[in-house]
Amino acid sequence: MTKPAIKTPAAQQEQLTAARDEFIAQWGIMGSSWGINRTMAQIHALLMVSTTPQSTDEIMAELEISRGNAHMNLRDLVGWGLVRSVIRKGERKEFFEAEKDVWKIFCTVVRERKRREIEPAMLVLRDCAARTAGLTIPEAKAFHDQTKALSEFVQMADGVLNKIAKSEKSSIVPFALKFLK
Amino acid sequence: MTKPAIKTPAAQQEQLTAARDEFIAQWGIMGSSWGINRTMAQIHALLMVSTTPQSTDEIMAELEISRGNAHMNLRDLVGWGLVRSVIRKGERKEFFEAEKDVWKIFCTVVRERKRREIEPAMLVLRDCAARTAGLTIPEAKAFHDQTKALSEFVQMADGVLNKIAKSEKSSIVPFALKFLK
DNA sequence: ACATACTTTCAGTATTGATTGAAAGTACGA
DNA sequence: TCGTACTTTCAATCAATACTGAAAGTATGT
Numbered sequence: 367m368t369k370p371a372i373k374t375p376a377a378q379q380e381q382l383t384a385a386r387d388e389f390i391a392q393w394g395i396m397g398s399s400w401g402i403n404r405t406m407a408q409i410h411a412l413l414m415v416s417t418t419p420q421s422t423d424e425i426m427a428e429l430e431i432s433r434g435n436a437h438m439n440l441r442d443l444v445g446w447g448l449v450r451s452v453i454r455k456g457e458r459k460e461f462f463e464a465e466k467d468v469w470k471i472f473c474t475v476v477r478e479r480k481r482r483e484i485e486p487a488m489l490v491l492r493d494c495a496a497r498t499a500g501l502t503i504p505e506a507k508a509f510h511d512q513t514k515a516l517s518e519f520v521q522m523a524d525g526v527l528n529k530i531a532k533s534e535k536s537s538i539v540p541f542a543l544k545f546l547k
Numbered sequence: 548m549t550k551p552a553i554k555t556p557a558a559q560q561e562q563l564t565a566a567r568d569e570f571i572a573q574w575g576i577m578g579s580s581w582g583i584n585r586t587m588a589q590i591h592a593l594l595m596v597s598t599t600p601q602s603t604d605e606i607m608a609e610l611e612i613s614r615g616n617a618h619m620n621l622r623d624l625v626g627w628g629l630v631r632s633v634i635r636k637g638e639r640k641e642f643f644e645a646e647k648d649v650w651k652i653f654c655t656v657v658r659e660r661k662r663r664e665i666e667p668a669m670l671v672l673r674d675c676a677a678r679t680a681g682l683t684i685p686e687a688k689a690f691h692d693q694t695k696a697l698s699e700f701v702q703m704a705d706g707v708l709n710k711i712a713k714s715e716k717s718s719i720v721p722f723a724l725k726f727l728k
Numbered sequence: 729a730c731a732t733a734c735t736t737t738c739a740g741t742a743t744t745g746a747t748t749g750a751a752a753g754t755a756c757g758a
Numbered sequence: 759t760c761g762t763a764c765t766t767t768c769a770a771t772c773a774a775t776a777c778t779g780a781a782a783g784t785a786t787g788t
Binding site for chain 1: 553554556559560562563566567569570573576577579580581582595596598647649650653663664668671672674675678679681682683684685686687689690693694696697700704
């Protein structure tokens with residue numbers, strides 16, 4: 367008698383939990399090395415692989431974090447547009463679910479980081495270049511040239527990201543891919 | 548009698564220093580919001596707008612940081628390939644200069660972050676998808692589908708970054724830009 | 729072998745950012 | 759209006775990360 371090829375639900379559950387925990391941990395690590403709060407990334411990971419909307423209490427239990435922490439990070443995720451809150455009829459409690467479409471997630475992150483971090487930096491770069499435009503001493507000339515080059519580069523990158531993020535569909539990058547290299 | 552249109556070197560120097568300080572500060576802020584040590588980003592900014600290679604002591608003085616801090620961050624920048632050390636003949640001291648070509652800087656950063664952060668994450672994602680491939684319970688199916696979609700997306704993004712970073716020239720993105728939107 | 733000029737390390741400290749938990753706030757139904 | 763079920767806030771605490779500075783290490787010239 368050989369072992370059955372199909373695993374018992376209990377065994378499957380165990381295997382799933384292990385994989386899910388690893389996924390959540392890794393998404394947290396990735397987040398923090400890109401300047402995103404680790405807990406926020408972990409909540410996001412958890413919600414991305416949940417089949418039903420989760421309550422604050424479920425999230426607190428799953429990630430072993432405090433109510434305050436769960437609450438604040440959920441608010442931030444909603445603010446980013448990566449998570450939305452849903453209310454079930456007849457229930458007072460608030461539940462949360464994440465956007466699951468990978469391309470939409472990507473576009474949202476691009477759009478938000480552009481707005482929060484690239485645009486302010488671009489203004490400063492432009493300003494640095496502008497206010498040293500007429501200067502004649504060599505040090506100033508070099509500074510102007512370098513900041514101008516940076517500001518033009520960032521502006522170009524901003525344009526690319528704009529187009530990618532606005533499109534909200536996955537066909538464009540694979541298409542553009544053909545023209546690279 | 549009108550003021551002369553040309554500013555004195557002293558006035559220019561003052562204007563330059565103000566702009567330079569703002570640039571260094573902003574580059575530091577940008578770095579830290581993208582997960583890069585603020586001091587490292589500031590040293591990088593300083594070297595990008597310096598006309599001559601700088602010694603550790605000059606960097607320490609300019610940014611008001613300790614020797615240890617300057618040293619470690621300079622090593623990291625050299626490790627990233629964004630800064631190289633130069634030795635002047637007849638001098639014992641080590642001097643540092645940054646790559647100034649904006650496109651090369653961008654490619655280096657892309658290549659390094661890909662290697663340090665995207666590739667390890669990709670392995671974990673693939674692993675999470677693979678080890679839940681055969682499972683039949685709905686939760687596991689959902690987990691598998693989501694991690695598979697993520698891993699394929701990251702793999703695709705990795706491919707795009709590869710081509711962009713390998714090319715090392717600025718003509719390709721503006722060209723690809725035409726095909727977007 | 730020694731002095732000088734520099735670089736490197738790292739234990740201790742400071743700074744920053746994240747987390748807790750309990751108190752205050754809000755909304756709803758009885 | 760009161761009680762219950764929940765959400766929100768925030769001062770205090772904790773954890774992670776960055777920074778300092780002095781001591782140890784290394785290379786070079788005499």
